Amino acid sequence: MKFNHTEEIAQYTPHWQGERFANGRPKVPSDILRRMKKITIEEAWGPLWNRGYTFQFEGDFKIIHPQQVMVGRAVTAVMVPKRPDLHDALLRYGHEQEGRKGFFNQWVIDELEEDDVVVVDLFDKIFKGTYVGGNLSTAISTRTKRGGAVIWGGIRDNQQIVEIDNINVFYRGSDPTAIEDVTMVGMNTPTRIGRAICLPGDVVLATPSGVIFIPPHLAELVVVQAEKSQVRDIFGFVRLRDLTYSTAQIDSAWPVALWEDFLHWFGSAAEAQEYHHLNWDEELAEARRLGDQGSQAGVRL
Known part of the structure; x- marks a missing residue:
């Protein structure tokens, strides 16, 4: 050996x-x-x-x-x-x-x-x-x-x-x-x-x-997912304190309007600055896709 x-x-x-x-x-x-x-x-x-x-x-x-x-x-x-x-x-x-x-x-x-x-x-x-x-x-x-x-x-x-x-x-x-x-x-x-x-x-x-x-091939994915979870939690705490959303809204899948609110906050809040390397295109696209599916289902009904 x-x-x-x-x-x-x-x-x-x-x-x-x-x-x-x-x-x-x-x-x-x-x-x-x-x-x-x-x-x-x-x-x-x-x-x-x-x-x-x-x-x-x-x-x-x-x-x-x-x-x-x-x-x-x-x-x-x-x-x-x-x-x-x-x-x-x-x-x-x-x-x-x-x-x-x-x-x-x-x-x-x-x-x-x-x-x-x-x-x-x-x-x-x-x-x-x-x-x-x-x-x-x-x-x-x-x-x-x-x-x-x-x-x-x-x-x-x-x-x-x-x-x-x-x-x-x-x-x-x-x-x-x-x-x-x-x-x-x-x-x-x-x-x-x-x-x-x-x-x-x-x-x-x-x-x-x-x-x-x-595992090394999962290290970046682990970090990115953790950082996204962290900054979403920070946003959630802010919005819960000012009574903008309920806990059920924060803990559920976010609709497009909530994502847009988050991204506006993300771009300007001091607490989010260290996370500005993160990209949210995939999450926003998924919210829009789910929103479109819901609208189409409503039309069929």
Whole structure:
């Protein structure tokens, strides 16, 4: 086997048509990552669930910075319990054939780039399952700038890691022991994190609610749908406060007149300025289509 294999990564992610890193990992644009940081788990979850991606969320973590949202591109690793023959063969292969140094967890962190998040299946091992401590977390901070780690296993040196404020770490537990008796059988391969599956290049959205892994080809759609929901909610609150519409009108499909009111507000309201990159042609066209169908039905009656 090869670690971090370009052809395999491309095979895992065939729907991504955008830029890739040199190893084939999808490179979702930085602007999408920036915008993703402002949405909630629930807003991201809906578009994925409705498209059949029902195993993308896991919420059972401890968090180094509980109120700090983390967003980045996944770099994945799969660890298994140590079996000596397999362990020795893979460690030797990495050292001799791929020129890697140190232990398996160091290999993964050496691959990190800006805005990356390490996503590790350590089979929920905490005692002798501490994937990072103070040193490797510092390396993550230096390499990713604002990324971090999601570890289905343990960490150590919590008091040191909590002082690193530009990254976050989601983990299962902590222990003073060093990592031992584990073998990496995959780097940038499909990775299971609790109930969820993560692929290399997925956008990791990690909040106090938990972690959701967003396929790269759906990242922009997720962000746009979330932003549209947010700004429509803002408009709805404004119009409910001034008694223009009832809650039933705001919560139902909007007719053309309500859409036109929204678009007038959208173009001038200060609260909507950060959403001005959004386009509403499709929604307005659909409202007009439904309105025309209703009129034609009325004529037939």
